[in-house]
Amino acid sequence: MPDTTRRADRLPGNRYGNRPTMKDVAARAGVGLKTVSRVVNGEPGVTPETERRVQEAIDALGFRRNDSARVLRKGRTASIGLVLEDLADPFYGPLSRAVEEVARAHGALLINGSSAEDPDREQELVLALCARRVDGLVVIPAGDDHRYLEPELKAGVATVFVDRPAGQIDADVVVSDNFGGARDGVAHLIAHGHRRIGFIGDMPRIHTAAERLRGYRAAMEDAGIPVEDSWMSLGVTDPERVRRAAEEMLADPRPVTAVFTGNNRVTVTVIRVLAEHTARVALVGFDDIELADLLQPGVTVVAQDAAALGRTAAERLFRQLDGTLLAPDRIELPTRLVTRGSGELPPAV
Amino acid sequence: MPDTTRRADRLPGNRYGNRPTMKDVAARAGVGLKTVSRVVNGEPGVTPETERRVQEAIDALGFRRNDSARVLRKGRTASIGLVLEDLADPFYGPLSRAVEEVARAHGALLINGSSAEDPDREQELVLALCARRVDGLVVIPAGDDHRYLEPELKAGVATVFVDRPAGQIDADVVVSDNFGGARDGVAHLIAHGHRRIGFIGDMPRIHTAAERLRGYRAAMEDAGIPVEDSWMSLGVTDPERVRRAAEEMLADPRPVTAVFTGNNRVTVTVIRVLAEHTARVALVGFDDIELADLLQPGVTVVAQDAAALGRTAAERLFRQLDGTLLAPDRIELPTRLVTRGSGELPPAV
């Protein structure tokens, strides 16, 4: 048979293409297996001369230690898993990066996966990570029942939930103050004279969305403003439907004079819609947006610190692994109202 | 000693906390080890009754197969590695997500790491991934010498470089048409009457930056415009220095009337600077930016398709693993000039 494959399996040998093992290195260097292991791991008790010979063999063969075997023997993988919704979302990029930096500081690699907001896919990913025996898990949950994690927790897999709490199990959680942030954002609009305020947010089955909705209602109630159904749009996420929802609110005979948007994607779409309208409608959005300060008017937002969420969660994770963290807790990080103009527009009467 | 640890090592047993193994499951179900393996892997040759007993034991014990051991035996990890510059950069998020989707379609997990544009860190990451025996690597290189990968390539690790070519080795590459894109972008400015055009870009040791600079020079030369040194700022990346560079160009007695920016981060900073100035300076940026259409004026950009880069690279990777891809090649994806206003401003005389 002609040799058509260019890379793998071209050489006879084991299944990793043809990777040399410590045994091969030992044979070439004329030493024992364990001596090679000692050199590779920088353990003491090897004469410089022997070490030199081994190192030479390693370089000549292009040997790399097989960490799968190492993990099997040692029991720690020095890797952690991160399950989030969508890496392409500008909110999760910095979060992921922050987790990675903490992991790196602890000598661990990061394996991550996107759940696409699908509970089944979340579970599938988490279990795949557990099968690889990651030392710990950072999870931004899509589902609301995490009892499937019980065996893992019992087995000592460190776990921290971020952005949204775990469902049905007792686990560490790091979240933003979604309720307070939304309440303050809506109160800000009310303070600037608005009474008819729209809310466009994600499905209330998503914890953050529900909390932000609750904040909206609380602010309205505090001000003694009864909320009309037509002011609220829940569960729309894709740009097309958000657009339609916003258009409807503005087309109403008694239209809203301000809109509070429940997350960065919704905000961006609503900005587009408002830009097409002549009516000056006030806007406060949850989540910060790049370039929000350069738009006309600047976009007022309730900003949360994605990197801080990731960093805090990862640090707690490693404290679990250290054994310095004893009991699951819930950490709530504050949000910050950033006024830039759009939230300070007066109501167009 | 009091029990202070909450999770790991609380129970006696093996090193994964206390994970049940197939042996434990077999003992509990009263069957042989291999029978459990057959059930777990859905292999034929197990009576329904036996399968039921085994499944029951699995559920009762919370058994999860240990993939480290499996990998050791089978030789394939069903995981691929992605090394990029910074996950938090909006350009790499979608790229990473695209790679993940392709990996998922092939049943593989994605391990990724950020090199922070540091060649040593890139090598460290790549070798760590190789030690875990990833089946393949997608690399956005920071360095320009990849001979350290030779043993890996020989051993059959599928490898694709993205966004920038590999150095000193023969490997698959998927890049954007950086040269052509930049040339077209600058030509666009020239076509709108500009002659004094500034260029602010990254260090030319970065391949993409060098190509874009080459495109700038080519367009200027095609138009017969000699480039003055004061128009070019190379190697600045952090916002503060980009800002200073832009200020200087504008403060010149004969200031530039247009600026071409070499990547998304530079573009954002320059937009900020221009917004503070009254002079109408034209701008074309490399890389698209969210909300660029809503600024006043809209930002004209040379857009590249990050997701397509990732997707193409990952698909080639799996074709290497299939054996259906025979020789390394270089794929160049086109860029797209998106006119939105800032690039069509006439020169302020």
Place this chain on the structure above:
DNA sequence: CCCGCATCTGACAACGTTGTCCAGGCTCTA
């Protein structure tokens, strides 16, 4: 010159899984 000690080295088992191979029990047919 021999013993004891320190230092360096290697043989061996174990980690948890899968592939190979064989044994035992069953069914079916002659």
Place this chain on the structure above:
DNA sequence: TAGAGCCTGGACAACGTTGTCAGATGCGGG
């Protein structure tokens, strides 16, 4: 009813590494 053949289940080795422990070597002192 005996023999052939099939189906199920289990014993065993192997994957590449590391921990344990004991053997080999060399050196100095008695």
